[in-house]
Amino acid sequence: LFYSGRSQPVTKNSSNNNSDLDAWNREHVWARSHALGRTRSRGPATDAHNLWPTDASINGSRASKDFDNGGTPHHEAPDTFSDGDSWEPRDHVKGDVARTMFYMATRYEGDSSEPDLRLVDTTGTSGSKFGKLCTLFAWHTQDAVSDDERQRNNVIHQVQGNRNPFIDHPEWVDAIWGGDCGVQ
Numbered sequence: 001l002f003y004s005g006r007s008q009p010v011t012k013n014s015s016n017n018n019s020d021l022d023a024w025n026r027e028h029v030w031a032r033s034h035a036l037g038r039t040r041s042r043g044p045a046t047d048a049h050n051l052w053p054t055d056a057s058i059n060g061s062r063a064s065k066d067f068d069n070g071g072t073p074h075h076e077a078p079d080t081f082s083d084g085d086s087w088e089p090r091d092h093v094k095g096d097v098a099r100t101m102f103y104m105a106t107r108y109e110g111d112s113s114e115p116d117l118r119l120v121d122t123t124g125t126s127g128s129k130f131g132k133l134c135t136l137f138a139w140h141t142q143d144a145v146s147d148d149e150r151q152r153n154n155v156i157h158q159v160q161g162n163r164n165p166f167i168d169h170p171e172w173v174d175a176i177w178g179g180d181c182g183v184q
Contacts, residue, residue, distance in 0.1 A: 003055065023056045028050055031064035036115065068132045069081075086131075093143070098137070099166040103164040106165070106176075137181040138181070
């Protein structure tokens with residue numbers, strides 16, 4: 001599971017009306033309340049690059065908080081931290097989170113009926129904005145693309161027909177956002 005690192009059976013999920021506190025559900029890394037909507041059809045709310053399995057109660061604690069460093073450890077995921085307006089995932093997935101957010105901001109730019117998702121360098125965001133850009137940039141740099149992340153990108157490409165370019169070309173993050181975060 002994404003934030004805890006724990007494994008569990010696929011059948012122990014919240015969509016099966018499982019009342020177990022350790023049930024899993026789908027995490028929308030770019031939170032649905034930030035302009036994604038609740039649609040079950042194609043679009044940003046169902047984009048597989050943005051969906052990860054996570055412990056349902058940990059996901060509930062994360063809610064729609066921005067990403068940033070700091071806070072107190074989560075009681076079920078002690079390597080994950082939270083405060084009033086931000087969430088810091090465990091080190092092992094920080095780069096995955098960052099590349100997911102960079103993908104979403106690039107893929108959904110307000111064409112046709114889709115939202116214009118934008119990364120900003122603040123917390124406490126709402127609407128189509130999400131933060132914190134320079135923290136995500138640092139996480140991308142600290143947690144390089146892994147073989148598991150590449151394999152996931154390959155599987156999503158087979159199913160959904162597109163790729164996260166920041167997994168295939170991590171240097172593009174520097175080219176696009178490096179100047180905004182003080183990288184020359």
